[in-house]
Amino acid sequence: MKVYDGSETDSSQEEEPERVKVGIAEYEVTTDSATLTTSGLGSCVGVGLYDTKTGAAGLVHVMLPVAEEMDDGKPAKFADTGTELLIEELEATGSRRRDLVAKIAGGSDMLDFSEGGSGIGDRNIDKVKETLEGYNISLVGEDVGGDHGRSVQLKSVDGDFLVKSANRDDRTL
Amino acid sequence: MAEVLIADDSEFMRNLLREILEEDHDIIDEVENGVEAVEVFKEQQPDLVMMDIVMPIRDGIEATDEIKNEFPNSNVIMCTSVGQEEKMKEAVKAGADGYITKPFQKPSVIEAIKDVVPS
Amino acid sequence: MKIDVQSLDTFNKLAHEGAEEATRSMTQMTGIEATVEVTKISLVDREDLGEEFGRETEFVGVQFGFEGALTGKTVLIFERERSSEIVEALVPGGNADESMAQSSVEEIGNIMMSGFIDGWAEYLGTTIDHSPPTYIERTGKDILPGSPDTNERDQVFVFSSEIQWEGENVSFYIYMVPEYEPLTKLMSEHRDEEADAIPVEKLAAFNQMTREGTQRAAENVEMMSGIETEAEVSQISFAPIEDVPKQFGEETYVGTAVEFTGIPSGFLLVLFDEQSAITVAEGLMPMEMESSELTDKHKAAIEELGNIMTSGFVDGWANVLQRSVEHTPPRLVHDMGQAILDPLAAQLGQHQRHAFMIDSKMKTEDLEFESKIHALPNEQELRETLDDLDLDRADQTEANVDQLF
Numbered sequence: 001m002k003v004y005d006g007s008e009t010d011s012s013q014e015e016e017p018e019r020v021k022v023g024i025a026e027y028e029v030t031t032d033s034a035t036l037t038t039s040g041l042g043s044c045v046g047v048g049l050y051d052t053k054t055g056a057a058g059l060v061h062v063m064l065p066v067a068e069e070m071d072d073g074k075p076a077k078f079a080d081t082g083t084e085l086l087i088e089e090l091e092a093t094g095s096r097r098r099d100l101v102a103k104i105a106g107g108s109d110m111l112d113f114s115e116g117g118s119g120i121g122d123r124n125i126d127k128v129k130e131t132l133e134g135y136n137i138s139l140v141g142e143d144v145g146g147d148h149g150r151s152v153q154l155k156s157v158d159g160d161f162l163v164k165s166a167n168r169d170d171r172t173l
Numbered sequence: 174m175a176e177v178l179i180a181d182d183s184e185f186m187r188n189l190l191r192e193i194l195e196e197d198h199d200i201i202d203e204v205e206n207g208v209e210a211v212e213v214f215k216e217q218q219p220d221l222v223m224m225d226i227v228m229p230i231r232d233g234i235e236a237t238d239e240i241k242n243e244f245p246n247s248n249v250i251m252c253t254s255v256g257q258e259e260k261m262k263e264a265v266k267a268g269a270d271g272y273i274t275k276p277f278q279k280p281s282v283i284e285a286i287k288d289v290v291p292s
Numbered sequence: 293m294k295i296d297v298q299s300l301d302t303f304n305k306l307a308h309e310g311a312e313e314a315t316r317s318m319t320q321m322t323g324i325e326a327t328v329e330v331t332k333i334s335l336v337d338r339e340d341l342g343e344e345f346g347r348e349t350e351f352v353g354v355q356f357g358f359e360g361a362l363t364g365k366t367v368l369i370f371e372r373e374r375s376s377e378i379v380e381a382l383v384p385g386g387n388a389d390e391s392m393a394q395s396s397v398e399e400i401g402n403i404m405m406s407g408f409i410d411g412w413a414e415y416l417g418t419t420i421d422h423s424p425p426t427y428i429e430r431t432g433k434d435i436l437p438g439s440p441d442t443n444e445r446d447q448v449f450v451f452s453s454e455i456q457w458e459g460e461n462v463s464f465y466i467y468m469v470p471e472y473e474p475l476t477k478l479m480s481e482h483r484d485e486e487a488d489a490i491p492v493e494k495l496a497a498f499n500q501m502t503r504e505g506t507q508r509a510a511e512n513v514e515m516m517s518g519i520e521t522e523a524e525v526s527q528i529s530f531a532p533i534e535d536v537p538k539q540f541g542e543e544t545y546v547g548t549a550v551e552f553t554g555i556p557s558g559f560l561l562v563l564f565d566e567q568s569a570i571t572v573a574e575g576l577m578p579m580e581m582e583s584s585e586l587t588d589k590h591k592a593a594i595e596e597l598g599n600i601m602t603s604g605f606v607d608g609w610a611n612v613l614q615r616s617v618e619h620t621p622p623r624l625v626h627d628m629g630q631a632i633l634d635p636l637a638a639q640l641g642q643h644q645r646h647a648f649m650i651d652s653k654m655k656t657e658d659l660e661f662e663s664k665i666h667a668l669p670n671e672q673e674l675r676e677t678l679d680d681l682d683l684d685r686a687d688q689t690e691a692n693v694d695q696l697f
Contacts, residue, residue, distance in 0.1 A: 019459055023329065024634065025534040039542045040630020043638050063534055063638050072645045077534060111623060111635040113551040113559070120638045149631020151542060166544050166627045182621050183596040185576070192578065227599070229621050254603035256508075257610035257617065258691035275600050276516040 017157055022046075025077035027060035029089045030156050039151035041106035043121035045144070046152045047083055047128055049090055049137070050159040053099040057156035060086045065123040079127035087135050102132050103141035103154070103161040103173045110147040121145065141173030175290045176219035179203045180210035180236065181252070182228045186275070190223055190252070193279050198286075207231030211239050218244065221290050224269075226253040226260065234260075234267050241268030248289050252277075294489035297671065299479040300530045301646060304333045304451070310411040311453035311466050314368070314404035318464075321400060322381050324457055326464065330535045331453040332649075335499055336527040338448050341469070342433030343525040343653070351435040354401030355428050358409055360420035361478065364470035365437035366408070368401045372429065374462045394427050401425045408466060416478070436467055447496045448472055494678040495528065497686040501608050502526045502667075504689050506652035508604040509562075509665060516597060517575030519656055521663075526652040533641040536649055536668065540629030546586060548598025548622035549636065552606060554615065555680075556673035559636040560605065561666045562598040562622075563629070568661045569594055591624055598622045605652070605665055608689030613680060636668055644671040 022028045022038040030036060036059035038046050049058045060082045067078035075081035090100060104125070112119035118126075125144050132139055143150065143163045153162040161173040177198045181187050187203045194200060201219050204210050206228045214222060222240065224233040237249045250271040251264045261272055270289045273282060308331035315326050345351065353369030370378060379393045382400055387393055402425045413420040428435065436450075448469060455464040476492050483489060506523040513521045546569035547562045564572060566586060573590035576597060599622045610617040625632050640647060650667040669677075 021327075021456075021458065023327075023534075024538055024630075040537060040540065040628045040634065042537070042627075042631035042634035044537075044634045063634065064641055074534070108631075108635075110627065111549050111559075111625065111632065112639070113620065114639065120635065120642075149628040151628065166631075183592070183599065185592040185596040189578075227603075227619060227621055254512075254600040256603060256607040256691050259610060259614065259616035261691055263616070275603075276512050278515075 017155070019153075022059050022061050024061050025063055025074050025082075027058060027076045027082065027086050027089065029056065029058040029086070029093060031056045031093050033157045035156065036154045037152065041150045041152070042108055042110055043106070043112065043119065043124060045079060045104055045106040045121075045124045045128055046150075047079075047086060047132075048103045048105075048152065048154040048161050049086055049100050050103070050154065050156065050161075051090065051095040051099050052101060052159065054095060055156055055159075056090055056093050056095050057154050057159070058086045058090050059152070059154045062124060062128070064120065065127040079124045080131050083128050083131040084135075087137065097135060097137065100137050101140045101159070102137050104128055104139065105143045105150050105152045105161070105163045105173070107144045108146050108148055108150070110149070143171055143173060174199050175221050175286070176201050176217070178210065178213055178217070178219045178222045180205075180207070180222060180228070180233060181225040182206060183225075186225070190282070193282050194223075194286075197283075205229070207233055207236030210236045214240050214247070215243070218247070221248045221250065221286065223252045224249050226251060226255050226264070234263050234269075237264065237269050238267040250285055250289055252282075293476045293480050293492045294483065295476065295479045295492055295495075296483045296489050297530075297646060297675075298484040299482045300333060302482050303479055304331060304530060304532075306412050306415055307331050307333065307451035307453060307468060310408035311455060313407035313411055314466060315455050317403050317407045318400060321403065324378075324381050325459070326455050326457045329454045329456050329463075330531065330538050331451065332529045332531040332535065332539075333449060333451050334527045334529040335447055335449055335495055336525070337499075337503070338446055340525040340527065341448065341450060342436035342467070345432050345435060347432045350429070350431050352397065352427075352429045353435065354398055354405070354425040355437060356405055356422045356425050358420050358422040360413070361416045361418040361474070362412060362420055362470050363474055364468065366405060366422075366466065366468040367428070367436060368404055368408075368464065368466050369428075369435050370462065370464045377460070377462065398425050398427050405466075408468075437469055447499060449475055488672075488675050488679075490675055490678055493683065494681050497681060497683055498678060499526060499528050501612055501686060501689060502528070502605075502650050502652060505605040505608040506654060506665060508608065508689075509601040509652075510654040512600050512604045513572065513597065513654065513663065516600065517572050519572060519575050519659060519661060521654050521656050521661070524653045524655050526650070529649045529651065530646060531649070533637050533645055533647045536637040536647050537630045537633035540633050542628050542630065544627065545629050545632060546591070546594055546626045547624075547632075548595055548602065549625050549632070550599075550602050550619040550622050552617050552619040554610075554617045555613075556669040556677045558640070558667060558669035558673070560602055560619065560668075561625075561632065561636070561664075562601045563625075563632070563664045563666070564594070565662065568663060571659060571661050572597065572663070586626070591626070595622050595624045598624075601663075601665065605667070607691065609677075611689050611691050612682075612685050612687075613677065614685075633666075640668055640670060646671065648674055 107121040107125040350372035
């Protein structure tokens, strides 16, 4: 059989930016104007980073607050190591830390059965914010908490962060 | 016409029981948890309580236990979706007089009440 | 025969890495960018294999037999409706010639599946031969190979991976159905001696109890709503914890969630798609609503139905184990499926890296109606439960009210 490479099959869609899906406990970084998407955030948090100078962007979908508690070699699963990883990966593409801004969504407390203390959603948000602060990256937009799920799209053409929910209007951060 | 107190956290279920019972009985109140059930019982001492088990704040078995301790001659029928033998034993221990499992049919509710509160 | 979480994890990883290797081969050959979404290992009734494919969807793909350290059958399939897009990507212009299209599917299947099997052989330090691919076209669950009938077991392990074509709404599926005996033997050899073992027979018995619980929940639905409902499938699956919510996607569901306590503790969901929720709620309500929207009245009815289905489902476990399983009052949920699941997975995920998931489905013939029950038990406690499970009592799911009152 002939070997076909990517360029032969990929023909028409020039205008629409490529969409790249980010699953739970995964991250993606783009430097070529792709739109990064992640869906179904409940108590999970979607952390988007955008380089205001170069237009590079990254998105991570974290599930639990602290890697130390349950270390299993999947840094993108946790709020602390996931945020760090995303910053480092953007730096690896040439971004400078001071050019990065952050937008986050998720961390709802729906179906949190834990009694007393703050739930996983809250702790995820706190951990993400703490980590961003530690790297001096400013948080310029957030749609967090409440008791509903969210999906997000980070458009690296302009840094817009679109938040969609099942039962309410879309919001752009 | 027996005086009945309905204790169930589900509005849907309270309405269903009301519909079945109100023809032949006097429904004195509807409550949503075990604490309210005990309070209302102490105030009004109805002839019968239709008591759910899984309720917030305080469950129906604990409420039954307290009612039966203070009023040994009271009548309490558990009316619950729980079909576990261990739970039924707990209900017997608490002093429950009958046990109806949801979903129920109207005749079985009527019959259970007849057995417990002969008119 | 005993397995453990370690051996389940190892074998699930092999299947996942195999699927990734197969996907890399495909990307290399065709330029199709695809990712393996979820790989899970499930224990399922042989007759329920592939029930998730529905009754009408037509599939095409390739099938192989494999033999060696592991013996069985495997398929690589996709929906027929999308096959022209896939063939076009494989061989531009290939759709014009049907036999060309077929042979290109065969060939790509061959290469992908070699990648899939080779990883297993390498890890097991042995060889696994596979037969040449056969092109298959079948409808619904018939697309999957039944486990070879070498014995009378009615439950089989199946490894399934879903591979998604990025940016397109197209999925490929790899299913592997190994013969039960050699697989469980291999898994028991790859068990961590120190770890807590799970007797496979008890896992199967638990599955059977779940099936009866589903049956009871289906009877409850029927009694309350008048909708004739049948239990369809119940299976127990094992996957990394983050893959649990992933299986649900963005589709909106309505239903209830409870936390159950005791041994095992965990979470239980009863879910309906929005249309099914309206249908069943209408059936529950004494008067006609005729609403095409989900109202608060519908939701109150769903909440109580969820409560009753939950009890129907867990009572059997409690009665067999001769202890009580308590659950919280139901919480109504109405949201994206994945968002409903992720807080529950996260709560379990604070103490475990993988999850056992118990999935049941019920359906009705005449109406568009489907309901699913999902239980997520604490891993360690499920293991303890299985340990305590007395196989001779496994059919004692009923409580006798009359004996007590």
